[in-house]
Amino acid sequence: MSFMQTPRDPRLGAQPRGEEIAAFDSYLEAQRVVDFLSDSDFPVQKVTIVGTDLKMVERIIGRRTYMHAALQGAASGAWFGLFLGLMFMLLVQGAQLLNSLLPALLIGAGFGMLWGVVGHALTGGRRDFSSTSQVLASRFAVLCLDESAEQARSLLATMPAPADDPRIPPTP
Template sequence: MVTTAVLIRSTYPAGESVQEFGSFREAERMAGRLSEAGFPVQRVRVVGTGLRAEPATARPDKTGPDKAGRHKTRAALLGAGLGAWLGMLTGLVLGLFIAGPAWLSVLLGGLLIGAFLGGLTGLLTHWAVDKRTDHAGTSVIRVQRFAVEVDPA
């Protein structure tokens, strides 16, 4: 993609800027006009300038006394669900080696033990990571202007 030149610009030779535009679409049109005029398109690139990063969007579990408990509960429930699946799978595999109706108790035992251990793991993981990641969202890089550059002949 043409706009990746911004991230690794030091790897490209310095080009001569033809014109700057407010949108990528306008810069693409200018590159198209250069191509239609017979200019070698391999020597044209569109470079984003004026980069700025937008901050994270929110702090989900620090905004109120009620919300912190919900996130811990959600982490524990997700862990319990995953643990239940893994426990049930383990119970099924072990149940292959047990004859009679006892395999059902092995399956149920695996499901319950897996749910308990998975919930505990989810809660402990949330507790350990919660101190470092107390925000939601990601930063987004925005480009203010797009310059059409050509390599010197």
């Protein structure tokens, strides 16, 4: 069955190699450089963007209450019930829309609400807030394999200044 597998990049899992050809404070700037190299027919498979000085940032969205847990559980359960109702309609001949979808949706919402409230109660008040997390880098280095680094630097010297895109600060 090896013909079904996609080839793996041998660089995955290994430390990035190469010379630093540019460094930026934003990922968009680093991406712009790689895009320019690609447009210039440079073999970009020799290039790597490395984010350094990583920070994990957790932004608090709001407080998690029993009502929030119940509503979120009900919504999740309703989707599951809708899925089961659709499966039932597809597999059982003569099943009607309202007779199979509506009960499945309501039962799913009910069980979802129950599990949401029970799950929230089991936390005992610990972590009773909702949040999102992301990992951010302070610096982005563009590396190129040693044998092509000079060619990449030469191409970057001809790179035009960015257009008036407020997301991308001008390169120094």
